[in-house]
Amino acid sequence: MSTPSFDTDVLVVGAGPAGVAAALMATSLNMKVLVVEADSVGGKLQTIGALENVSGNWTTGPQLAEALAADLARLEQAGRCSLVRSRAVGVKGHSDRAEALLADGQVLTAQAVVVGTGVTAMTPADTDWISAAPSLPLPPLWRAKPEQAGPRTYVLGGDRPLGTWLRAHPQSTATLHVLAPATDDYKLAEVSGDDRVRVVPVSHVAVSQARHGTDIIVDVENRGGERSTYVATAVLSNLGNRPAALEGLAVDEGGYCPPEMQHPRIFTAGDLRSGRFQRITTAQGSGAEAALAYYYTTAIQGQLV
Ligand SMILES: Cc1cc2nc3c(=O)[nH]c(=O)nc-3n(C[C@H](O)[C@H](O)[C@H](O)COP(=O)(O)OP(=O)(O)OC[C@H]3O[C@@H](n4cnc5c(N)ncnc54)[C@H](O)[C@@H]3O)c2cc1C
Structure with missing residues (x-):
């Protein structure tokens, strides 16, 4: 079977x-690339305040993100790469092509797709112990500024960014009421000595907007079945991450998308692959590896057609 030609050799999602x-x-292997990005170039780099473990002189994530954006802009100017601002919802591998489906219904076609969508913050809808209207503002704890955390701040979940946030804001005197299901108990050990944390062991939490004003009502059922109601000035999410898998990717039992489970024309890279080794340099290495894997299996040897 001959290989159809497309304007794009490799679609990169993320x-x-x-x-x-x-x-x-x-692009260094002379392939034409189209990158689909839903938000900002650099991904999680945008959230890293201090960087130590990457090559080069980058001291913050946004600095490195800016450098990556400049790299893509340079490739665009050279006519080797295009950047599309859009959200992909699915991917599909065929014997002679690979496709990415965008949220607006558009289907992009190329020889191969590399998916590097990373992980995304879990929301109450991803849990079985929180009820909350999707429209309720529940910003992530790790993004909260100390001044956003007042005396009546409630935190949904005891995931690890709690310790990171407390260490990053030693001057904050806010009391964080951490609503924690039993599955989070082991994660809270690292903050047990910090008197700014009040752990509330819960089995279920319902969060709703107060009828008047901006307060949020937090109805808690503790692990003994007793109910209490709190009025919060802020409720922050700290529920952990889940892989940002697209429809059509093969997932393991943790929801991650290991490269070896995918269609031969679909390649996964970065944090999306596994809960282990979630680091910038391993993400970069696996992205380069994905392009090379396509190059050697298909572009050079034509093994997939
Ligand atoms: C607070 C914080 C601090 C960290 N500090 C460090 C550190 O100091 N050192 C270190 O090595 N690592 C650190 N990490 C981890 C590091 O940021 C990640 O390992 C790395 O960014 C993963 O890269 P990635 O490309 O796989 O995913 P991401 O950086 O998550 O990028 C994924 C990209 O895909 C886009 N995307 C997602 N879904 C879609 C979609 N459906 N369609 C289109 N685009 C989509 C996103 O908008 C994003 O731009 C930190 C992470 C966090 C959250």
Whole structure:
């Protein structure tokens, strides 16, 4: 079977460290690349205040993100890469092509797709112990500024960013009421000595907007079945992450998308692959590896057609 030709050789979904590395490697091998990014180039780098473990002189994530955006802009100017601002919802591998489906219904086609969508913050809808209207503002704890955390701040979940946040804001005197299901108990050990934390062991929590004003009502059922109601000035989410898997990707029992489980024309890279090794440099390495894997299996040897 002959290989159909497309305007794009490789579609890259997600322009975090993994996706940008895939684009850099693929274009360096003379492939035409189209990158689909739903938000900002750099992905999670935008949230990293202090960087130590990457090559180069980058001291913050946004600095490195800016450099990655400049790399993509350079490739665009050279006519080797295009950046599309859109959200992909699915991918599909065929014997002669791979596709990415965008949220607006558009279908993009290429020889291969590299997916580097990373992980995304879990919301109450991803849990079985919180009821909350999707419209309720429940910003993530790790993004909260100390001044956003007042005396009546409630935190949904005891995931690890709690300790990171407390260490990052030693000057904050806010009391964080952490509503924690039993599954989070082991994670709270690292903050047990911090008297700014009040752990509330819960089995179920219902969160709703107060009838008047901006307060949020927090109805708690503790692990003994007793109910209490609190009035919060802020409720912050700290529920952990889940892989940002697209429809059509093969997932393991943790929801991650290991490369070896995918269609031969679909390659996964970065944090999306596994809960282990979630680091910038491993994301970059796996992005480059994904482009090389396509190059050696298909572009050079034509093994997939
Ligand atoms: C607070 C914090 C601090 C960290 N500190 C460090 C550190 O100091 N050192 C270190 O090595 N690592 C650190 N990490 C981890 C590091 O940021 C990640 O390992 C790395 O960013 C993963 O890169 P990635 O490309 O796989 O995913 P991401 O960086 O998450 O990028 C994924 C990209 O895909 C886009 N995307 C997602 N879904 C879609 C979709 N459906 N369609 C289109 N685009 C989509 C996103 O908008 C994003 O731009 C930190 C992470 C966090 C959250």
